[in-house]
Amino acid sequence: MRPGSMDRRALTSTLLALGSVLGVTALGAALDRAQGSLPDGTDRGGVLPGAGAVTPTGQTTTIEVSMADMRFRPDVLEVPAGNTLVIELANDDPHDVHDLVLASGVSSGRLQPGASTTVEAGVISHDLEGWCSIVGHRAMGMTLSVTATGAGPSAAGAEPSTGSGGIDELSRVPLDLQAAPGAGYQVRDARLPAASGSEQRVRFEVTDVAAEIAPGVLMDAMTYNGTVVGPVLRSELGSRLTVDLVNNSAMGHSLDLHAGRIAPDEAMRTIPPGDSLEYAITTDYSGIWLYHCATMPMSVHMAAGMAGALIVPPVGSAEVDREYVLVQSEHYLVPDGAPGSEAVIHEGAHPVSPAKIAAERPDATVFNGHANQYVHSPLQARVGERVRLWVLAAGPSRGISFHVVGGVFDTVFKEGEYLLRPEAETRGGAQALDLAAAQGGFVELVFDEPGTYTAVNHSFVDLERGARALIEVTA
Ligand SMILES: [Cu+2]
Secondary structure: OOOOEOOHHHHHHHHHHHHHHHHOHHHHHHHHHHOOOOOOOOOOOOOOOOOOOOOOOOOEEEEEEEEEOOEEEOOEEEEEOOOEEEEEEEEOOOOOOEOOEEOOOOEOOOEOOOOEEEEEEEEOOOOEEEEOOOOOOOOOOOEEEEEEEOOOOOOOOOOOOOOOOOOOOOOOOOOOOOOOOOOOOOOOOOEOOOOOOOEEEEEEEEEEEEEEEEOOEEEEEEEEOOEOOOOOEEOOOOEEEEEEEEEOOOOOEOOEEOOOOOOHHHHOOOEOOOOEEEEEEEEOOOEEEEEEOOOOOHHHHHHOOOEEEEEEOOOOOOOOOEEEEEEEEEEOEOOOOOOOHHHOOOOOEEOEOHHHHHHOOOOEEEEOOEOOHHHHOOEEEEOOOEEEEEEEEEEOOOOEEEEEEOOOEOEEEEOOEEEEOOOOOOOOOEOOEEEOOOOEEEEEEEOOOOEEEEEEEOOHHHHOOOOEEEEEEEO
16 A cells, blocks of 8 residues: 555544554553563553644544565655654565564564454554664665654654763773673583484574673673573584574574585575574585574674684594684674664563674673673693694674784694694694684694693773683693
8 A cells, every 4th residue: 555544434443443553552561571572661551642732633644664685675764754754664584573662662572474464553643763673774775754744843852862971882891800700601522522423413492581691790682592602513424414493582593504615595594483493514625614504684693602613623624632712703892872772572581783894893802702701611621732722703793813922823723724733843833813893713732831821802992891711731
């Protein structure tokens, strides 16, 4: 239907329907707020949202709006000032969940792919912004504006009235890297998993959780199997790996296994909540491979926790005494009280900040999902042992210059090839393994003396944001 006015009979029934809708919105609004789609302090009950000084005309403007590909179509809704706006909203995206939130506080609630709903936007007295509140979608341009034609200059209230509080959205969330991880935090086992055989089937369940990424600092995370940075997978050369991806999250997700040669169209497609897919590859190449969610905006999904490592050990590598895996990722949090903080899903957590991702202003750069877990629970080794450290720069955006304070690498393997081996005639040693985002490798070293050694990102801004792990070497 094109924008236009309804006849009187339709208007009456619309108003009756609106009345009954308003009668049950208290619960709906509370639910929407719990899901993070409504700014605090807004309510659809009582006065019609959007009603201001303009005299209601008694006319209704009904506009069909489609949601797909991170866009509202149309994205400018012209409404004569004083008219009641009704939006017939359809999610025409085949894979992803969307919603529409208006600055007045009206929300459609989340719409599954193929679903539609009627949004009673109330009397339009001034221009009004709208957006999709699914994390990252607004930053990708999924916005809409309601233009009140024939109205005077925009009145106050056209922008969200809550959630800003004068806090800069790019300001750092303070981290206490001296504190111990929270009582509920379980330190991730950094040891390389055991060999997996020639056929392996793994279940990846996508869930939304509040995850600690630094002492006492929680993030609204999207996860494979419940942790920021998913499980470390291991597959042997030439083995078959099948991942059953199950989406039990509130939005669309997907999986991209870098280790496999496969047409992305089906295997990496985004699946809506409640759906699942099977993704099988043969691991024909050695290395430490990134896997990650490939649903837009990927930066947000990865920063929210949806990345991890798949290790395929090379043939002919030396026997070592210990093998550890460190996956570096960086995280971007909406500060308390800043715009976007009202979208929090788990109380006490920080939503992921698309603004900080765009500005490259991470709050935390961490190993295996937590800023200082291996400071409080160091990795272990003994004097004289050969230790292999697998390292992956998961990003979403930052790389690593991996160094061990007090150690010298006599072996470096990067992106499928040895750069250095102990028997090299050059007697070469290495001090840092450099990896760009999505690259991986390993280093080996032997500790001659007992002590506390520190594995760091020698790009020190990242070290000081948490990219640090202690290695306790005993006699
Ligand atoms: Cu995702």
